[in-house]
Amino acid sequence: MTGLHASILDTIGNTPVVRLARLAPEGVEIYAKLEAFNPLGSVKDRMALGIINEAERTGALRPGQTVIEATSGNTGIGLAMVCARKGYPLVVVMAENFSVERRRLMRFLGAKVVLTPASEKGSGMVDKARELAATHGWFWTRQFDNEANAQTHSRTTAREILRDFGGNGPDYFVTGSGTGGTLKGVAKVLRAESPATRIILAEPENAPMLASGLAQPFRADGRPESHPHFRPHPMQGWSPDFIPDLTRDAMAAGxxxxxxxxxxxxAIRLARELARQEGIFCGISAGATLAAALVVARTAQPGSRILFMVPDTGERYLSTPLFEQIGQEMDKDERAISESTSLCRFGAPAARPATAAQPIPHPSTQARDFVEAAITSRDQPVVMFALEWCEFSWSVRRFLQDLGVAYRSVDLDSVEMQASASEIRRALHYRTGQPTIPQVFIGGTHIGGATDLLAQHDRGDLLPLLAKAGIQPTDPKALNALGYLPKWQAARPTAQLTSDGV
Structure with missing residues (x-):
């Protein structure tokens, strides 16, 4: 997308359609519509903007009113973007079993995320959103039955598909069973303007709510009950434990x-194959939709064109089974590559030219005085010499904050320290014998680097040191301090941990 835009919201839609090269069987063309190209990475950006715009148009949403929705994550992320730009507070209700990446993204965008027990399933989080909206007078977007959801896809997604396929549409359109918005909105337009296009709806094999033909049950007050054929499945965003109104509308319309x-x-296998064979980074639901498209391809006429939806990006699934086989450390093959040359490898000294040990340069008096004044201050007995963007410095910051310990951070890469940083590092090196950053002091006593401080806590030695310096943590809860290290460092055996830094 090129040109100048008045708002991030103007970049929603017009996502690319890409032909598969390696995964498509011979004789048919399979295309992916890549919704990760939306600004917040999913097809739900479209619906979020459409629902909010329509609510503003009708007056259902008042200026400054809080917006609330129940979502597996992508709708909430899209709404968080839209609400941030338009100035609405947002509360998202989300079952606890959905990926934690989504919670953090929504909170990063300013939303409040309220979790519900996994045992209550999708209908439970919807009930909670309904209750909160009624209690507080918030605007509930009702993504599962809001006609603006489907209308957005009729107005944007369907039109893009017809445009990209030359006006006649593909021979097959394959989508998943989520809220029903994409299905109803696109199907309505394709059925009217490209009637030869066959519309295929994919759903989880172990939760055949639609395939069963069993009607959606409702409670006496009109709320949907959990469908008898629902079972938990890995396709987040697909098939809550009830059949949404929008999906039922599309089915009833034929x-x-x-x-x-x-x-x-x-679904998981094909999501990985899309990444490894086509370079398309996607979530589990995209793998599921491709699986349905490949079934269609087996019986499709030669030359058929099949379009399937890729709803989002794989970054939403880092904590799910999609990534469970993706290691953090080097595997056997990667270690073999590393060990094929001598430099910068683990477990063996690097083959570098030998050099004589150099004495530590004598620091300036001014730098030594600055260090001594910092570490002996009674007002701030915990001091860390740090770098603003150093992972290990951030590990110490997060740990001390969670422990409830006030501290001073002397950030040597900050603008105000630029002129004296090198001399102060020399003074620290001269005093401690350690050239790395961060270096931590408590009550004038040198503790060491990040790993030294965290290891002392886990051994039970840190709290007595703090007490000796007159410091009582305000939140001395049980913490796994070494778990605050960068993930690649925390995974190393304790015996190998060193006073790492920069």
């Missing part, structure tokens, strides 16, 4: 030509 079941294992 717009769905077939319901294709997809196994969770096949």
């Amino acid at each position: 717009w769905v030509d077939a319901v294709q079941p997809v196994s969770g294992a096949e």
